[in-house]
Amino acid sequence: MKAFDELFQFSLLQAFRLAKNELNFTVRDTYGKGSPLKRKGTSLILLLFLCFSAAKAQNPAPPAVISGTVKDSRGDALPGVSVMLKGTQTGAISDNTGAYRISVPGAAGTLIFKFVGMETQEIPIGTKNVIDVVLKDSESRLDEVVVVGYGSMRKAEVTSAIASISAKDIKDLPQAGVDQMLQGKVSGVTVSNNGGQPGGGVSVQIRGNTSIGSNEPLYVVDGVIQQTSSSSISYDQLGGVGGQTTQSAIASLNPNDIESIDILKDASAQAIYGSRAANGVVLITTKRGKSGEGKVSYDAYYGLQTTPKMLDLMDLSQFADYSNKVRLESGEVLNTTIDPILEFQRPELLGKGTDWQEAIFQTGAIQNHQFAFSGGQSKTTYYLSMNYFDQEGTIIGSDYDRYTMRFNLDHEVKDWLKVGMSSSVGRNSQRVALTNGTEGIVNLAVYNSPAAPITTIDGDYATTISVGGFNFGNALNPVARAKLRKVTKIQNKATSNLYGEIIFNKNFKLRNELNFDFNNVENTAFQPSIITDQGIVIITPSRLMEQRDNSLYVSAVNYLNYNQVFNKHSVSAQLGHESQKTNNNYLSGTRQNLALNFESLSAGAQDGQSLNGGKGDWAMESWFARAGYTYNDKYSLNLSARRDGSSSFGPENRIGYFTAGSVGWTITNEEFAKGGNTLNYLKLRLGAGSVGNQSAGANNYTTNIRLFATGPFGSGGIPDNVGNPSLGWESVVTYNAGVDATLFNRRLELSVDVYDKTTTDMLMRSEMPVFSGIGANWDDIKSPFVNAGNMKNRGIDLSITSYNVTKPDFDWRTNVIFSHYKNTLKQLNSEEAELFRYTEYNNAVVLTRTVVGGPLGRFYGFVAEGLFGSVAEIQNSADQGIPVGPTGTWVGDVKFKDLNGDNVIDDKDVTFIGDPNPTFTYGISNSFRYKGLDLTVFLQGSYGGDILNYTRRTTERLNNPYVNQLADVTNRYSTSNPGGNMPRFNQWHNNNWRVSDRFIEDGSYLRIQNITLGYNLPSSIVSKVKMANARVYVTAQNLYTFSNYSGVSPELGAYNSDVLLQNVDNGNYPTPRTFNFGINVTF
Amino acid sequence: MKKKIFFLLLPFLFAGCKEDYLERPSQNGPTLETYYTTAEQVNGATGILYNVIWYNYIDKAFFAIGEVLGGNMWPAGDEFTSFKNFTVSGTDQAVSNSWGAFYKVAGTATVLLNTFEEKKKTVSDSRYLDHGIAEARFMRAVAYFYLARTFGDVPIVEDPVKMSETGQFNVPRYQQADVLKFVIEDLKFAEENLSANAAQPGRATSMSATGMMAKVYLYMKDFENAKLKAQQVINSNKYSLYPDYQKMFTSSLANNNQESIFALQWLADGGYSIGNAMQVYIGPSTLLGPLAGGGYSLFIPSVDLLNAYEPADKRRGWSIMEHGFTRSDWTNQNFPNGFVYDTTYTSSNDQALKLKTPTRSNALKYIVANDPGGKINGSFSSMNTYVLRYADILLIYAEAILGTSASTSDPEALRAFNEVRHRAGFPVSADMTSLNIDMILHERRVEFAFEGDFWYDIQRMGFDKAKVIIGAQERGIFGNNRVIQHLGVTLSSPSQLFLPIPTSELLNNPELANPAVPYY
Secondary structure, eight states, X not given: OHHHHHHHHHHHHHHHHHHHHHHHHHHHHHHSSOOOOOOGGGHHHHHHHHHHXXXXXXXXXXXXXXXXEEEETTSOBOTTOEEEETTSSOEEEOOTTSEEEEEESOTTOEEEEEOTTBOOEEEEOTTOSBOOEEEOBOGGGTTOEEEOSSSEEEGGGOOSOEEEEEHHHHTTOOOSOHHHHTTTTSTTEEEEESOSOTTBOEEEEESSOOOSSOOOOEEEETTEEOOOOOBOOOGGGGSSOOOOOBBOTTTTSOGGGEEEEEEEOSHHHHGGGGGGOTTOEEEEEEOOOOXXXXXXXXXXXXXXXXXXXXXXXXXHHHHHHHHHHHHHHHHHHHTSOOOOOGGGSOGGGSOOOOOHHHHHBOOEEEEEEEEEEEEEOSSEEEEEEEEEEEEEOSBTTOEEEEEEEEEEEEEEEETTEEEEEEEEEEEEEEEEOOOXXXXXXXXXXXXXXXXXXXXXXXXXXXXXXXXXXXXESOSSOHHHHHHHOEEEEEEEEEEEEEEEEEESSSSEEEEEEEEEEEEEEEEEEEEOOEEOTTXXXXXXXXXXXXXXXXXXXXXXXEEEEEEEEETTEEEEEEEEEEEEEEEEEEEEEEEESOGGGOSSGXXXXXXXXXXXXXXXXXXXXXXXXXXXXXXXTTEEEEEEEEEEEETTSOGGGOEEEEEEEEEEEEGGGSGGGOSOSSEEEEEEEEEEEEEEEOOSOXXXXXXXXXXXXXXXXXXXXXEOBOOOTTOOOEEEEEEEEEEEEEETTTTEEEEEEXXXXXXXXXXXXXXXXXXXXXXXXXTSOBOOEEEOOEEEEEEEEEEEEEEEEEOSSEEEEEEEEXXXXXXXXXXXXXXXXXXXXXXXXXXXXXEEEEOTTSOTTEEEEBOEEEEOOSHHHHHTSOBOSSOBSTTSBOTTSEEXXXXXXXXXXXXXXXXXXXXXXXXXXXXXXXXXXXXXXXXXXXXXXXXXXXXXXXXXXXXXXXXXXXXXXXXXGGXXXXXXXXXXXXXXXXXXXXXXXXXXXXXXXXXOEEEEEEEEEEEEOOHHHHHHTTOSEEEEEEEXXXXXXXXXXXXXXXXXXXXXXXXXXXXXXXXXXXXXXXXXXXXXXXX | OHHHHHHHHHHHHHOOOOGGGGOOOOSSSOBGGGOOOSHHHHHHHHHGGGTGGGHHIIIIIHHIIIIIITTSEEEOSGGGHHHHHTOOOTTOHHHHHHHHHHHHHHHHHHHHHHHHHHHHTTOSOOHHHHHHHHHHHHHHHHHHHHHHHHHSSBOOOSOHHHHHHHTOOOOOOBOHHHHHHHHHHHHHHHHHXXXXXXXXXXXXXXXXXXXXXXXXXXXXTOHHHHHHHHHHHHHTTOOOOOSOHHHHHHOGGGTTOTTEEEEEOOOGGGOTTTSBOHHHHHSOHHHHHHHHSXXXXXXXXXXXXXXXXXXXXXXXXXXXXXXXXXXTTOOOSSOTTOEEOOOOOOSGGGTTTOOOOTTSEEEOTTOOTTOTTSOEETTEEOOOEEEEXXXXXXXXXXXXXXXXXXXXXXXXXXHHHHHHHHHTTOOXXXXXXXXXXXXXXXHHHHHSTTSSOHHHHHHTTOHHHHHHHHHTOOXXXXXXXXXXXXXXXXXXXGGGGSOOOOHHHHHHOGGGGSOOBOOO
């Protein structure tokens, strides 16, 4: 905590410096006529004064303090309601429970209660000390605004598919990133964690897979387009095999600062972002200060994370028994006797041995602390926050922490000029566990023998152990590897949006924004050289790779807004220009044989060192326009257009145009539909539009020369790629139809959207057969990027909110979201082209195949038809490709289906054996509130996707008596267990464990994702300690998963967010289960 | 006032960026338009043909194909079991790795030579480009020679770029004879256009092309041409046998020696894929573990090979580590005074100093350990991989003279043959006086053990003879007390002479499943 205290003070100072430089008017306001402040020493005190100033200001007057609660007509507490004393600047804001306190000079005044979407109420104070208020919805809440990109729009006028969620929906969730929090919350948005790695990657798909490349949506935080995709160094840089490296796209963003999230789901909404919007747009708005009494809040939680499930592997006595039996069985096959290992002759005496899963999994602590200060005077509002988040992984040697600070400010300089900024600085650091690969920690652990110890008696890590002259265990000790090898990524980030808004008159506004996003990333991969005193190699040689990436994104946006209402006509228009630019560079160096295993490049030997660097830039210039027209809140029309020019393409195709239009009809505003309590509100929406994608990487339109320094005959250069001068934009066209309805006296809210989305001219590297000699591997001459392919997504998004009970003291509501889509690849770059994904060293094993006419990334392999039960059955079946005999194809081996009927099982007898794409995903949330108690139960699920349980290929491989297996391999075929359902022990050929539908499992699941029980302390207690609000809560996250899946977790996401490699369980990092305790306090 | 500001700001709003705002060429290297304008740039590019693009073949598939199939080595890893048993399938990693590497070499060479041909149209003096073209064609020939021997009938791609533009991937398999003819044409061009002397040691010369032609002709059973080409190499007097056989394979100081006609060039400094990693996979853990973290003994000498050496043949001790083998110049943490190969291992407490592989031996060739005077970088060394050396030319010459005869006593054939044996320690008194094909095959086996070639020698004998040779081999290992756990393998189909085409390629191009067609 010391570090945090220092940071806290440091950040206050920094914030103050900013405040002092930019805003000394604020300080003056606070002080009345303050003298100029020069000395830094006083800054901290002054800043604190600034933050608490409102609280102090109330001291002098002999106050009558009025308090009370503000609720809506359903009895829901209304936070954020502005309570003002009429005719003065005195005001307060209601807190999370709807409670407010306001000091007034006397009884004569009137309080004004104001909230967006509600009818304003005025209540004379009179003699009352407590004034409870129920605010009614203003005419169908249509004055609510929705953020739409480059501005916001009245909800009444929205005609496209936009989903909004507020801070309330995602608060108190123990997750590092907002992307993870969206899981199951928004219809049409499919979120799956690519693993439980703290800060690790998340696959977010808005309405299916738009492209075979990146499907990550565009994140825009307070107008700043975020640079997203982010990975750590791969472990293979240290030697051996690599694993998953992606990080959560917006893990650097502090979720506690978020006010609202608006997701643009269809092209009519997205088109204003043109060529960067193809995968959908997530608009994130951070909290801002509100005029009135200052607020200090502290939110914190602390929790413990564990692995919800482990595989049922053999312990030592089971393993010894297994060893004895398979030696007998092997002996039978070889027609000889293989004696049991002496030490294993009495398995029952052996005990449990090493539980390697216990050894690599741990209970990890998670904690989060957030301080926020907000408030403002009449013309200035501010929001300051500091956050510390720390998460230990549930696999040893992995963790994540983050420090962030935010400063948001709005100020009215003149009646015609408003300025402000939203800025944030932060640092997050991740230590990555190697997962999803043959040498991943989980994979190493699950097959390591329970006979092998973790450490030797001398305290050194153990490698293998010799039992009866046979070696057990793995030279790659998973505990040693997890603890000794280290890949870390530290990201330093500063991002800011500075705006000035000129108000020419009430109809015309010009907004200018300058944005930047600066990232500095420190990547490190390190391993020491550990050789025991006995000369046994644990890891060697020592090696350190350090990499530094810098990137700077800047953009300037100017747009002119016009809004006018004539009688029943409401008209709006916008014209804007945006220029964006990024510069990036990196520098990386590796050295090995580090003196004293010191983690420093300067400790390394010059022999074998390497040094690399590179840089690049990218720019885009755009014009955009939008027009809207609404008649009498019944009929709305919205049009938008954008013209993008991008440096990613050659001169021929640099410019792209993206347009959209949508209409809406609010039927309940028609005379004939008015009144009646069954149908309170009904709106139809229709929209169409096009957006684009330019993610072809820089300079791929031309043939670049890759220079290399190290070659057998010196340096040189070879073509890095095959250029394609006519490379152009990928385009996505969406049609959307939607209905929003409120029914049964506003007890049921319903929103349904159906869509049809077509991607054309898909940007992809031409998928070439290997024999072409050019390809996509790092050391290939890269095949050209082409505009090829066509893909379709059709789907339905459904969201229902039901207010089941709305009594003053008791409230129960249910929210259900449902998303379904069907993804079909219509075309690729040629009729023969197909897409494959592989695993194992050098792509030896085909996992998925994607062909025209089907969905992406289906599993591909053999079809198993049970086991051979007799020699006669073998002789009457297709030739399995391996001669018949005890050491060839034999009784107890898997029988594969002869798919092409040629009576031979070979490469042609493979087919699609599973589809990882879910039929639908859903979320069900129930919230209860009884007086001060609140309870939320959130379930989330996925139905219909298959999983390729690749881990079982190892844990049920049954070919090696020295490695561990699942406990259920006792049910293998043997002459003494002829009814066994698993193949026999077979170390003579590999047929039994080739990829087949044996390893395909149903990945459907329903998960109790979150249960939160909270309690708001009564205001009688809270007010005694000068608090406005205090809440304590406990949370259980990922409590239980209902699933038939035999592996650890059915939530697998995609390997490095690759949509062609979804739901492959190859030693994944299991999503943790978390129990949390938290508090929210507001002063 | 407001109006003024409005007009002041208008230019900001409506001024677009300058035209070159979107013009952002790569900052990391030139583009093709401005490159390959000097001989230095062309030579730099062709350097890569000797190196990284071969890596996926050289590290493991090299042993799986040439040595495990051929019965010289026994594989310790599950993934190579099928090579021991002749049950190779299209999803085996050595299949995709070798296919991928050979075609990467062929493709890279082809892109370079086509690029140089295009560049020729834009320069006045194109001589510097011609040499690059010849070098690229030489390497393409070598790649297709490997392809034809490993996979038999294979596709030929002369313009990968065009293929990517049209998306027409349905190239058929071409008959092996035509693929070999294609190889000869490239080699002829290289022979005529490469310089006689290497500008840098290790570069292919016109004589390298001549030598490769001898090897290809022999494979084609064109004995007349094979003899002619071998003779040209012998008569050129550019090459001779290197006196220190062991050093030739265990020190990068011996790279590009007088015997080396063509070799792949590795560079320890380059690390992964640029350095030679063979020793990590085949070396003993006791030697390499502390040095490089490897030494997996993944491929070890077979019992059959151990039994093949004549007692007086010194090449056994120069090619294989067996109990008692020592090298005082190889030191590591466990062997500060020099390495000792000790197979008396009994328990894992011994594992730092002792190692008991299933055949109680490890290959010595291509193990360079700490390469005194040379260089290793972690796992990687600068040891060349020999593709063609003078001893091969001598034996090709002898075999070409033998031709289809049952035996020969041709003095030239005998002289060439015995020259190889003299270096192996056989005295002149033990000179052979008559040769037959089995003697030549035996000599080739022990001379080129672990050099990735023996399977091709067996295979080119045809199915019937290959079946006899493989059927007679002991492909098992030693159990306890050196009792042989016998494994015999019977070839059942001529298709086993070639590796299957990788499954993923068949999926990509179903045409590859059809019978081969002529190319010419």
